[in-house]
Amino acid sequence: MTSGTCPICLTNAELTREHVWPNWFLQRMDEQGVPPLGWSLNGQPLLDRRKNQIKGDKRQRIMMPVCDHCNGEMNRRIEVPAQRVVEPLALNNWRGRYKREEWRAFGLWWAKVLLLIGHEESFLENARLNKLVNLNFETKPDLRWLTDGSPVPAHVSVFVYNADFTRSGTEHELVLPAHVLFDDKTSADCHVLSMATPGLGIAVASHPGVVIEHPLVGTGRAWEVLHDPPRRGDVGRLKPVQRDVVRFLRGGGVPEGHVVNASEFSWLTGMFDYQADQLPAPSRVQVFKGHLNRLLPWRW
Ligand SMILES: [Zn+2]
Numbered sequence: 001m002t003s004g005t006c007p008i009c010l011t012n013a014e015l016t017r018e019h020v021w022p023n024w025f026l027q028r029m030d031e032q033g034v035p036p037l038g039w040s041l042n043g044q045p046l047l048d049r050r051k052n053q054i055k056g057d058k059r060q061r062i063m064m065p066v067c068d069h070c071n072g073e074m075n076r077r078i079e080v081p082a083q084r085v086v087e088p089l090a091l092n093n094w095r096g097r098y099k100r101e102e103w104r105a106f107g108l109w110w111a112k113v114l115l116l117i118g119h120e121e122s123f124l125e126n127a128r129l130n131k132l133v134n135l136n137f138e139t140k141p142d143l144r145w146l147t148d149g150s151p152v153p154a155h156v157s158v159f160v161y162n163a164d165f166t167r168s169g170t171e172h173e174l175v176l177p178a179h180v181l182f183d184d185k186t187s188a189d190c191h192v193l194s195m196a197t198p199g200l201g202i203a204v205a206s207h208p209g210v211v212i213e214h215p216l217v218g219t220g221r222a223w224e225v226l227h228d229p230p231r232r233g234d235v236g237r238l239k240p241v242q243r244d245v246v247r248f249l250r251g252g253g254v255p256e257g258h259v260v261n262a263s264e265f266s267w268l269t270g271m272f273d274y275q276a277d278q279l280p281a282p283s284r285v286q287v288f289k290g291h292l293n294r295l296l297p298w299r300w
Contacts, residue, residue, distance in 0.1 A: 006067035007121040008074075008143045013067035020062040020116045022079055028087055030058045039129060046132050054129055061125035064116055073147035074112060082109035094162075094199035095236035103229030107158035111226060114193040114204040115141055115156075138178065138250070139189045141206050152226055155208040161222035163201035164240035171242070172215045172262045175251040175270030180209040182256045192250075196243040200235060203248060210254065213261035216246060 001014045019026065038055035039046040045053040066074075082105045089096050089106070098106070116122050118137040124130035145153050176192045190210060194203035201222075205212060216222030221239050223230055251270035260266055 002065065004065065006070055007064065007119055007140070008066055008070040008147055010144065011067065013069070015065035015067055016071065017063045018066050018071050020064055020113060020122050021059065024079075024083060025086065025090070026059045026061065029090065032091070035059060039133070046129065048128060054126070054132075056126070060129065062117055062122050063125055064119065064122040070147040073149075078105075078108050078112050078146070081105040085109075089200075089235075093236070094197075095234060097232060097234040100229045100231050103223070103225045103233070107160070107225030107229065108152060110160075110202050111152075111156055111158050111204050112146060114195070114202070115143060115146075115191070115206065118191060118193045119143070135193075137191045137193070139191070141189070141191045153206075153208075154227065155206060155210070156226060157205045157207065157212055157214075157224050158226040159203045159205075159214050159217065159222050159246075160225055160235055161201045161216055161245070162235050162238040162240045163196040163199060163243040165196075165198045165243050167242045168244050169242045170244050170247050172246045173249055173267060174212070174214070174246060174260050174262065175249045175267050176205060176207060176212075176260055177210060177251040177254040177258060177270050179253040180207075180256055180258065181253060182209055187253075192248045194246075194248060201241070201243060201245070203246070205248070207260070209256040209258070211257070211259045213259060214246070215262040216241065 001016055003012065003014050005011070006013050006015060034057050035055070038053035039060075040053075048054050085098055085102045085106045086109055089098075117135050118141065120136040120140060122135075124133060124135075144150075145156075176190050179187055179189055181187050188208040190205070190207045192203060192205040192207075194201070196202070214222060214224065217224055221241055223233070223235075223238075249271075254270060258266075258269065260270060
Protein backbone atom coordinates (compact mmCIF):
# COMPACT_ATOMS: atom_id res chain seq x y z
CA MET A 1 0.00 0.00 0.00
CA THR A 2 1.12 3.51 -0.75
CA SER A 3 -0.69 6.74 -0.16
CA GLY A 4 -1.31 9.15 -2.99
CA THR A 5 -3.99 10.67 -5.18
CA CYS A 6 -6.47 8.12 -6.45
CA PRO A 7 -6.59 8.53 -10.26
CA ILE A 8 -10.35 7.97 -10.28
CA CYS A 9 -11.84 9.99 -7.41
CA LEU A 10 -8.82 12.34 -7.12
CA THR A 11 -8.80 12.21 -3.32
CA ASN A 12 -5.75 11.41 -1.22
CA ALA A 13 -5.98 7.89 0.09
CA GLU A 14 -4.19 4.63 0.62
CA LEU A 15 -3.87 3.02 -2.81
CA THR A 16 -3.68 -0.63 -3.76
CA ARG A 17 -2.77 -2.12 -7.14
CA GLU A 18 -5.91 -3.35 -8.82
CA HIS A 19 -6.47 -5.28 -12.01
CA VAL A 20 -7.85 -3.28 -14.93
CA TRP A 21 -8.96 -6.45 -16.68
CA PRO A 22 -10.58 -8.02 -13.63
CA ASN A 23 -9.18 -11.21 -12.19
CA TRP A 24 -12.33 -13.23 -12.85
CA PHE A 25 -12.03 -12.37 -16.54
CA LEU A 26 -8.31 -13.12 -16.81
CA GLN A 27 -8.56 -16.42 -15.00
CA ARG A 28 -11.50 -17.52 -17.12
CA MET A 29 -9.62 -16.62 -20.31
CA ASP A 30 -6.41 -18.27 -19.13
CA GLU A 31 -8.36 -21.48 -18.57
CA GLN A 32 -8.93 -21.54 -22.35
CA GLY A 33 -5.22 -22.00 -22.97
CA VAL A 34 -2.19 -19.83 -23.43
CA PRO A 35 -2.56 -16.64 -25.50
CA PRO A 36 -2.16 -17.79 -29.11
CA LEU A 37 -0.03 -14.89 -30.29
CA GLY A 38 3.00 -12.95 -29.19
CA TRP A 39 3.12 -9.19 -28.84
CA SER A 40 3.66 -6.80 -31.71
CA LEU A 41 3.50 -3.07 -32.08
CA ASN A 42 2.62 -1.56 -35.43
CA GLY A 43 3.29 -4.91 -37.08
CA GLN A 44 6.76 -5.36 -35.55
CA PRO A 45 7.27 -8.15 -33.00
CA LEU A 46 8.20 -6.93 -29.53
CA LEU A 47 11.39 -8.67 -28.45
CA ASP A 48 12.84 -9.66 -25.12
CA ARG A 49 16.54 -9.33 -24.26
CA ARG A 50 17.28 -12.58 -26.10
CA LYS A 51 15.56 -11.20 -29.22
CA ASN A 52 12.65 -13.59 -28.95
CA GLN A 53 9.14 -12.27 -29.41
CA ILE A 54 7.50 -11.54 -26.07
CA LYS A 55 4.78 -14.08 -25.50
CA GLY A 56 3.18 -14.74 -22.15
CA ASP A 57 1.86 -18.04 -20.86
CA LYS A 58 -1.12 -16.11 -19.51
CA ARG A 59 -2.99 -12.93 -20.37
CA GLN A 60 -1.00 -9.83 -19.71
CA ARG A 61 -2.14 -8.06 -16.58
CA ILE A 62 -2.72 -4.32 -16.52
CA MET A 63 -2.58 -2.77 -13.06
CA MET A 64 -3.61 0.58 -11.63
CA PRO A 65 -3.30 2.01 -8.11
CA VAL A 66 -6.76 2.95 -6.85
CA CYS A 67 -8.32 3.65 -3.48
CA ASP A 68 -10.39 1.14 -1.58
CA HIS A 69 -13.61 3.11 -2.08
CA CYS A 70 -13.24 3.27 -5.87
CA ASN A 71 -12.26 -0.38 -6.06
CA GLY A 72 -15.36 -1.38 -4.09
CA GLU A 73 -17.69 0.88 -6.05
CA MET A 74 -16.43 -0.34 -9.42
CA ASN A 75 -16.88 -3.90 -8.28
CA ARG A 76 -20.42 -3.30 -7.08
CA ARG A 77 -21.62 -1.01 -9.85
CA ILE A 78 -19.73 -2.41 -12.85
CA GLU A 79 -18.09 -5.81 -12.37
CA VAL A 80 -20.90 -7.69 -10.62
CA PRO A 81 -23.66 -6.67 -13.09
CA ALA A 82 -21.40 -7.30 -16.11
CA GLN A 83 -19.81 -10.60 -15.19
CA ARG A 84 -22.74 -12.86 -16.13
CA VAL A 85 -22.90 -11.16 -19.55
CA VAL A 86 -19.21 -10.60 -20.35
CA GLU A 87 -18.00 -14.02 -19.30
CA PRO A 88 -20.29 -16.18 -21.49
CA LEU A 89 -19.87 -13.79 -24.41
CA ALA A 90 -16.07 -13.85 -24.17
CA LEU A 91 -16.12 -17.64 -24.06
CA ASN A 92 -18.35 -17.81 -27.13
CA ASN A 93 -16.57 -15.43 -29.53
CA TRP A 94 -18.91 -12.65 -28.37
CA ARG A 95 -22.00 -14.41 -29.65
CA GLY A 96 -25.11 -14.51 -27.51
CA ARG A 97 -28.50 -12.88 -27.22
CA TYR A 98 -29.03 -10.40 -24.39
CA LYS A 99 -31.48 -7.76 -23.26
CA ARG A 100 -31.15 -4.01 -23.15
CA GLU A 101 -30.06 -3.78 -19.52
CA GLU A 102 -27.51 -6.53 -20.04
CA TRP A 103 -25.97 -4.72 -23.02
CA ARG A 104 -25.85 -1.57 -20.94
CA ALA A 105 -23.90 -3.44 -18.23
CA PHE A 106 -21.60 -4.84 -20.94
CA GLY A 107 -21.01 -1.34 -22.30
CA LEU A 108 -20.29 0.12 -18.89
CA TRP A 109 -17.75 -2.62 -18.23
CA TRP A 110 -15.91 -1.87 -21.49
CA ALA A 111 -16.04 1.85 -20.78
CA LYS A 112 -14.34 1.21 -17.46
CA VAL A 113 -11.73 -1.17 -18.84
CA LEU A 114 -10.69 0.90 -21.84
CA LEU A 115 -10.74 4.26 -20.05
CA LEU A 116 -8.51 2.80 -17.33
CA ILE A 117 -6.17 1.20 -19.87
CA GLY A 118 -5.74 4.61 -21.49
CA HIS A 119 -5.09 6.35 -18.18
CA GLU A 120 -1.45 7.19 -17.67
CA GLU A 121 -1.40 5.64 -14.21
CA SER A 122 -2.25 2.16 -15.42
CA PHE A 123 0.64 -0.04 -16.49
CA LEU A 124 1.37 -3.47 -17.92
CA GLU A 125 2.61 -5.89 -15.30
CA ASN A 126 5.45 -6.99 -17.58
CA ALA A 127 7.95 -4.14 -17.10
CA ARG A 128 9.61 -4.65 -20.45
CA LEU A 129 6.32 -4.65 -22.33
CA ASN A 130 5.25 -1.62 -20.38
CA LYS A 131 8.30 0.26 -21.64
CA LEU A 132 7.67 -0.79 -25.22
CA VAL A 133 3.91 -0.31 -25.44
CA ASN A 134 2.40 3.06 -24.73
CA LEU A 135 -1.37 2.84 -24.35
CA ASN A 136 -1.77 6.16 -22.58
CA PHE A 137 -4.06 8.94 -23.62
CA GLU A 138 -2.31 12.27 -24.12
CA THR A 139 -4.26 13.76 -21.20
CA LYS A 140 -6.08 12.33 -18.20
CA PRO A 141 -9.79 11.65 -18.63
CA ASP A 142 -12.13 12.70 -15.82
CA LEU A 143 -13.22 9.34 -14.40
CA ARG A 144 -14.95 10.50 -11.22
CA TRP A 145 -18.33 9.43 -12.61
CA LEU A 146 -17.21 5.79 -12.43
CA THR A 147 -17.42 5.77 -8.64
CA ASP A 148 -19.09 8.95 -7.32
CA GLY A 149 -22.65 7.68 -7.78
CA SER A 150 -23.51 10.02 -10.67
CA PRO A 151 -25.28 8.61 -13.73
CA VAL A 152 -23.30 7.52 -16.79
CA PRO A 153 -22.45 10.77 -18.60
CA ALA A 154 -24.11 11.44 -21.95
CA HIS A 155 -20.66 12.25 -23.35
CA VAL A 156 -19.31 8.72 -22.92
CA SER A 157 -20.20 6.34 -25.76
CA VAL A 158 -19.43 2.68 -26.35
CA PHE A 159 -19.71 1.43 -29.94
CA VAL A 160 -19.70 -2.28 -30.70
CA TYR A 161 -19.63 -4.15 -34.01
CA ASN A 162 -19.09 -7.66 -35.32
CA ALA A 163 -15.40 -7.72 -36.29
CA ASP A 164 -14.46 -10.07 -39.13
CA PHE A 165 -10.77 -10.86 -38.72
CA THR A 166 -10.42 -12.40 -42.14
CA ARG A 167 -10.83 -8.98 -43.73
CA SER A 168 -9.36 -5.55 -43.24
CA GLY A 169 -10.00 -2.19 -44.80
CA THR A 170 -10.97 1.14 -43.32
CA GLU A 171 -14.18 2.66 -44.65
CA HIS A 172 -14.44 5.64 -42.36
CA GLU A 173 -12.00 7.86 -40.51
CA LEU A 174 -13.62 9.77 -37.69
CA VAL A 175 -11.67 12.67 -36.26
CA LEU A 176 -12.26 13.06 -32.56
CA PRO A 177 -11.00 16.49 -31.48
CA ALA A 178 -8.40 16.59 -28.72
CA HIS A 179 -9.93 19.60 -26.99
CA VAL A 180 -13.36 21.22 -26.85
CA LEU A 181 -13.87 24.88 -26.03
CA PHE A 182 -17.20 25.62 -24.38
CA ASP A 183 -19.24 28.79 -24.78
CA ASP A 184 -18.43 29.73 -21.17
CA LYS A 185 -14.68 29.62 -22.02
CA THR A 186 -14.03 26.40 -20.11
CA SER A 187 -12.51 23.51 -22.01
CA ALA A 188 -12.43 19.73 -21.86
CA ASP A 189 -10.48 16.94 -23.53
CA CYS A 190 -11.78 14.05 -25.61
CA HIS A 191 -10.43 10.51 -25.38
CA VAL A 192 -10.96 7.41 -27.46
CA LEU A 193 -9.58 3.90 -27.30
CA SER A 194 -10.63 1.06 -29.60
CA MET A 195 -9.80 -2.55 -29.86
CA ALA A 196 -10.87 -5.48 -31.96
CA THR A 197 -10.72 -9.18 -31.36
CA PRO A 198 -12.44 -11.87 -33.47
CA GLY A 199 -16.19 -11.29 -33.22
CA LEU A 200 -16.03 -7.98 -31.40
CA GLY A 201 -14.86 -4.53 -32.31
CA ILE A 202 -15.29 -1.93 -29.63
CA ALA A 203 -14.60 1.77 -29.26
CA VAL A 204 -15.01 3.77 -26.07
CA ALA A 205 -15.12 7.54 -26.52
CA SER A 206 -15.35 10.29 -23.94
CA HIS A 207 -16.44 13.35 -25.92
CA PRO A 208 -17.70 16.22 -23.76
CA GLY A 209 -19.44 18.90 -25.83
CA VAL A 210 -19.11 16.87 -29.02
CA VAL A 211 -21.72 14.74 -30.81
CA ILE A 212 -20.64 11.50 -32.50
CA GLU A 213 -22.75 10.27 -35.41
CA HIS A 214 -21.17 6.86 -35.87
CA PRO A 215 -21.53 5.73 -39.49
CA LEU A 216 -21.96 2.05 -38.60
CA VAL A 217 -24.72 2.81 -36.10
CA GLY A 218 -26.47 4.83 -38.80
CA THR A 219 -26.44 1.84 -41.16
CA GLY A 220 -27.38 -0.77 -38.55
CA ARG A 221 -23.95 -2.43 -38.46
CA ALA A 222 -23.04 -1.30 -34.93
CA TRP A 223 -24.71 -0.37 -31.67
CA GLU A 224 -24.03 2.28 -29.10
CA VAL A 225 -24.62 0.14 -26.03
CA LEU A 226 -24.20 2.57 -23.15
CA HIS A 227 -27.16 4.81 -23.95
CA ASP A 228 -28.99 3.15 -26.83
CA PRO A 229 -28.59 -0.64 -26.66
CA PRO A 230 -30.97 -2.90 -28.60
CA ARG A 231 -34.04 -4.15 -26.77
CA ARG A 232 -32.76 -7.65 -27.48
CA GLY A 233 -29.85 -8.59 -29.67
CA ASP A 234 -26.75 -10.55 -30.52
CA VAL A 235 -23.56 -8.89 -31.81
CA GLY A 236 -22.99 -12.06 -33.84
CA ARG A 237 -26.14 -11.26 -35.82
CA LEU A 238 -24.84 -7.87 -36.91
CA LYS A 239 -23.41 -7.85 -40.41
CA PRO A 240 -19.68 -8.72 -40.05
CA VAL A 241 -17.39 -5.86 -40.99
CA GLN A 242 -13.64 -5.46 -41.36
CA ARG A 243 -11.82 -5.31 -38.03
CA ASP A 244 -10.53 -1.82 -38.88
CA VAL A 245 -13.68 -0.59 -40.65
CA VAL A 246 -13.67 2.64 -38.62
CA ARG A 247 -10.55 4.40 -37.40
CA PHE A 248 -10.62 7.19 -34.90
CA LEU A 249 -8.01 9.86 -35.44
CA ARG A 250 -6.98 12.49 -32.97
CA GLY A 251 -7.78 16.01 -34.08
CA GLY A 252 -7.23 19.48 -32.71
CA GLY A 253 -9.45 21.96 -30.88
CA VAL A 254 -13.10 22.57 -31.75
CA PRO A 255 -15.95 24.66 -30.31
CA GLU A 256 -18.76 23.07 -28.29
CA GLY A 257 -21.43 21.41 -30.43
CA HIS A 258 -19.01 20.05 -33.03
CA VAL A 259 -20.35 16.95 -34.80
CA VAL A 260 -18.05 14.01 -35.51
CA ASN A 261 -19.31 11.99 -38.45
CA ALA A 262 -18.07 10.47 -41.69
CA SER A 263 -18.37 13.70 -43.68
CA GLU A 264 -15.39 15.48 -45.17
CA PHE A 265 -16.46 18.66 -43.40
CA SER A 266 -16.29 16.95 -40.00
CA TRP A 267 -12.92 15.43 -40.87
CA LEU A 268 -11.41 18.73 -41.93
CA THR A 269 -12.78 20.84 -39.08
CA GLY A 270 -11.83 18.19 -36.52
CA MET A 271 -8.30 18.01 -37.90
CA PHE A 272 -7.53 21.65 -37.03
CA ASP A 273 -4.16 21.56 -35.24
CA TYR A 274 -3.67 18.01 -36.38
CA GLN A 275 -0.20 16.68 -37.10
CA ALA A 276 -0.31 13.86 -39.58
CA ASP A 277 1.05 10.58 -38.44
CA GLN A 278 1.82 7.43 -40.34
CA LEU A 279 -0.94 4.93 -39.78
CA PRO A 280 0.49 1.48 -39.18
CA ALA A 281 -0.76 -1.66 -40.84
CA PRO A 282 -3.54 -3.45 -38.98
CA SER A 283 -2.79 -6.54 -36.97
CA ARG A 284 -4.85 -9.25 -35.41
CA VAL A 285 -5.99 -7.29 -32.42
CA GLN A 286 -5.89 -3.57 -32.53
CA VAL A 287 -6.03 -0.77 -30.07
CA PHE A 288 -6.34 2.64 -31.61
CA LYS A 289 -5.46 5.59 -29.45
CA GLY A 290 -5.88 9.07 -30.79
CA HIS A 291 -4.09 9.32 -34.11
CA LEU A 292 -1.88 6.34 -33.35
CA ASN A 293 -2.96 2.76 -33.59
CA ARG A 294 -1.73 0.48 -30.85
CA LEU A 295 -1.75 -3.01 -32.16
CA LEU A 296 -1.90 -5.90 -29.79
CA PRO A 297 -1.98 -9.35 -31.32
CA TRP A 298 -3.84 -10.54 -28.36
CA ARG A 299 -6.70 -12.95 -28.64
CA TRP A 300 -8.91 -13.92 -25.74
ZN1 LIG B 1 -10.66 6.66 -5.45
